[in-house]
Amino acid sequence: MAGKTLYDKLWDAHLVKEREDGTALIYIDRQLLHEVTSPQAFEGLKLAGRKPWKLDANLATPDHNVPTTKEEREVGIEGIQDPISKIQVKTLGENCKDFDITLFGMKDERQGIVHVVGPEQGATLPGMTVVCGDSHTSTHGAFAALAHGIGTSEVEHVLATQCLIQKKMKNMLVRVDGELAPFVSAKDVVLHIIGVIGTAGGTGCAIEFGGSAIQSLSMEGRMTVCNMAIEAGARAGMVAADEKTIEYFKDRPFSPKGDHWDLAVQYWKTLHSDADAEFDTVVEIKAEDIRPQVSWGTSPEMVVGVDGAVPTMAAMKNDIAKNGLARALEYMGLVEGQKITDIHVDRVFIGSCTNGRIEDMRDAAAVVKGKKVADNVKEALVVPGSGLVKAQAEAEGLDKIFIEAGLQWREPGCSMCLAMNADKLGNGEHCASTSNRNFEGRQGYGGRTHLVSPAMAAAAAVAGHFVDVSEFA
């Protein structure tokens, strides 16, 4: 019999009950909650008179709606200008109070984007099942956890039962072997993967990212890769545990202590696919083929190396693809065959659950240090992923580097990644963004998003258009 994949091991360890119809009850160790997808779930619980099954499995923080300017944040919830956003953030606070769920509120230094906060606190641990009403929950798979986004009905289901009704997904392995070129980051790796397999390439699968190039990434980098598994269509992405994984959790507030730590480490060391495990699909990618990436269209698969160009109609395989290209070009205000380095940017956004961690801040700061934002760039925002990332960056003096270069240093939150707060693109504006989605209207009505790494975004801020950061620095 073939060995088990990492996903098989995580699935088996959380299987409560298999049903005759092929579905199963899977136990959930951790649920992260935020203000946007939880109010209807709490309302459902209240209406049915139900209580959370395991209170301490839940952890909440507001992130999507929170303003990012210092002035607004100093006031707290009352500083939120948009009355509807304010109600949503308030409602999260009230629900957490009513149900006695731990909340990192707006004025708590531990507040931040759920996917940055969970690992940072050790609230996400290897071997756990982690869910959140947010598709980028796949981020937590970086720690050899089974983590994925769920809808609001499922948020309510997990609150009430600590379980999810699931069907086992297929096993997919994406191997990236070799050595990444200088300035090619985790973001470029995952954008390249999506460019190769497409936005539906991982549908129905749990993707394990493996190979020497993935192993060489820091935990932050692995989070970036797993974060965008959903953009490849896979609900869950994951990376095997190794020494770096274990090291990451030493002395985190929610990490196990004493004897429990030793026991946990023993278990975590088993969290990898067996050598003889079989995958349903295997994709092999050479690290040397990966260039710094820039997305040009309105789907994350519409991506190319910075030395490349927007595709041509002639290269499209059928009418559906031609229509898709024509629509994307019209929305993005680009022409077929246009060189990527000829695209000018109006705004720059560095942050999000994809690239809002300390390493991302360092990468961007290294590029802009001693330089100035180009005149044609109206605004360049740097938004740390959590209060603790912000504090760390400030301790390293990164905030000063950004401010001296003409970028804005903001308070933590999701910010312009989805523009639910005041940070958004104007109609027709191009943005070099370290976020995860370039869908129409995602960063603001009529806004044109180009997905890039933090270093590439920083380089575009200084040049005023896309440039190859490896030649620029």
Place this chain on the structure above:
Amino acid sequence: MKKFETFTGVVAPMDRANVDTDMIIPKQFLKSIKRSGFGPNLFDELRYLDEGQPGMDNSKRPVNPDFVLNQKPYDQATILIARENFGCGSSREHAPWALDDFGFRVVIAPSFADIFFNNCFKNGLLPIVVNEAKVEELFKKVEATNGFELTVNLEAQTITSNDGDDIPFEVDEFRKYCLINGLDDIGLTLQDSDAIKAYEEKRAQQAPWLFS
């Protein structure tokens, strides 16, 4: 949840691949703390010519006459057909809530994104996977016949048109059962409380740090 019964309805064509949930319901409408009222903002950026905001009187906004759901009889459609990877992107359940609130009961596409697909079943909305060739045929029929209708029978797992064409489809037994009976699956899971408690006891032995 309301029960899913056999019905006949007008089919609206959405000739796009990768329709994402940001397109189905833009983020500014996610600030609501309710489950209902999203219908008027379904496909907001395609449907109206201005930028929509919560609280606007949608009846006074300029509509995009070229968008299918603004045209008769599609403004009354209950079945949507689209191209591959429908519902990709964000996990927002507001997407099926908006489709449901508009009046859609069924979405037919060659493939769906996983989270959206799952969310539909929690809200009495049936996503049906039909192969690309059949979907292409349906698009042609919709184009050729004004007010083209289909009958969806979940019990028999068939989609039928007036011309007698019968398309069978697959659906998970458990999901079918819940949809037909309008069942809330939290109640069903809680019937397995003993199994959940037994799991917790066993797991607490193996991984005590998760239960301390």
